[in-house]
Amino acid sequence: MDPTTASSYAASTAARALQARRRGRAGRDAVSGYLLISPAMVLLIVFVLLPALWIFWLSFQRWDLISGTSDYIGTANYERLLLRDDVFRKAVLQTVYFVVVTVPVSMGLGLFAAVLLNRSMPFRDLLRTLIFTPYVMPIVSTALIFSFIYHPDVGVLNAALNAVGVPKIDWLDSPRFVMPAIILYSVWQHTGYNAVIFLAGLANLPPELDEAARVDGARTWSRFWRLTWPLLSPTTYFVLLINLIGSFKVVQPILIFAGGVGGATSGGGGPDKAAETIGYYLYVQAFSFFHAGYAAAISVVLFLIILAITGLQMGVFSRRVFYR
């Protein structure tokens, strides 16, 4: 045996031994694979997946959250919710109002900030961080500060508007302005998030294309609309999806700004229920009135809306989006 065969023989023996060990280990690997995923999977299944399926069954019950008693009542919850519940109708309308204004404004502002920030310049990171900060701060404290800013008599917003001749506005106590006030707060909260995602999308665009257009002498605006905007569409659709879902399920700002207004016994929701949203109504039905079955029916409606948005977006996304 010459040395090369000897070493290749040794190598193949080692490889065979390794293979055998691997085969013996495959079974053990599968078991430990299940073992390793099980803590995460048990939690996700118990606290997310099963509850998401359970709301469908719950929505056919009359279920009292305090006593825990339940009766099967068929589609009675849905009949009441969709045909006879004026508060729910108002909640759907006001949710749409909230979404239709908040999403485009905070996306537009976010994109505007991202385009301005999308070049190397001093203090770029600092400016980005400052615009982003509201997104990570606790909502109870920031909403509390906004309620001082909105104070009708001594609030700084009315003072600023007064300086340009706008008469006093009763922000949180008037049916007309409570929603705009909450929208303004939400835009302030989420613009930085949108800017950061748009900025990441812009950083992924091919720089050569922009250079070429610059050489062609295309003006900044037409460069943006002809090149950047279509190339950015995957990011834009992603941001749109996240914003639509986040806005349709809005609860917390409503609870803080309007939870105590409009009569605690009737569940709050602002003057004339002008700040009532689907998510907030779900919260009130479940945890102020303890109607768990009825709240489950509202959850189902909210869930279906969110699934529909996701499905629609996926459809549009796969057909219309520009891919590189």
Place this chain on the structure above:
Amino acid sequence: MRLGSSVSARLRVRILELVPRYAILVLLAALFVFPFYWMLVISLGTLQSVFVFPPILYPLWHWENFAVAVGLQADPQTGQFLQIPWPRYFLNTVIVAGGTTALVLVTSVLAGYAFASMPFPGKGVVFLVVLAVYMVPAEVTLVPNFIILANLHWIDSFQAQIVPFGASVFGIFLMRQFFLGLPNDLWEAAQLDGTGHLRFLWSIAAPLARAPMITIALFHFVAGWNAFLWPLIVTNSDAYRPVQVGLQNFSYADATNPVLHAAGSLMVTLPILIIFLLAQRQIVGGIAASGIRG
């Protein structure tokens, strides 16, 4: 000579281009930061100064407001000491945010590693379940989750605020991505030494995964600190109430004293603001890379 003048001309164009850009950005940033400045102004004012119109736009430096808010000094309006258990609230928040973060790290590292590196039957299906879970917003599952916790007798406890948030799809994804990127040579070498998956994960793979683990920890600590709706529902005593719910109760109980509310808001915001400013690179970078939105 000509070269020099063209360089300075280009510089002038660059400056002309940058000035309006800065002007707009600084204005925008000022608008976004203003509410935090206003929190400071109100918290350092007096009950008289904050009810002046037009408002006083600079802080009056009444630091004693904080002593009043935490109950070390009598409230000058009422002559009484405020009895708000702030230390208890802060401790509860640290326990909940820290406990959630630790649990998420463990479950994400284990599951992420298994999804990336271990063969087991049905892996594709299980991963689809994880993806499906990502589509379910927490608002939709409020009611069934409350019923589950009530049946476990977990209402008004720490575990009610920790365990339901102990697994994170974002965390699993991030860890899986990281472990997929580890060079295979490491695992081959470990196998030659007879090392199994668990030992390899514990002594080699996990210690290398510090960067994604820090990102996950930051996200979940911030989310845990800011949690409001769920703790509002599942706690009903000061023994378990986090600081957000405590602040909300404080502002509801006495709606007449914005100065003290602002002081409370500032105390609740400051720790998270400091963490954010220290770790903004990881937090903003993590959001840009993953698109997660709370």
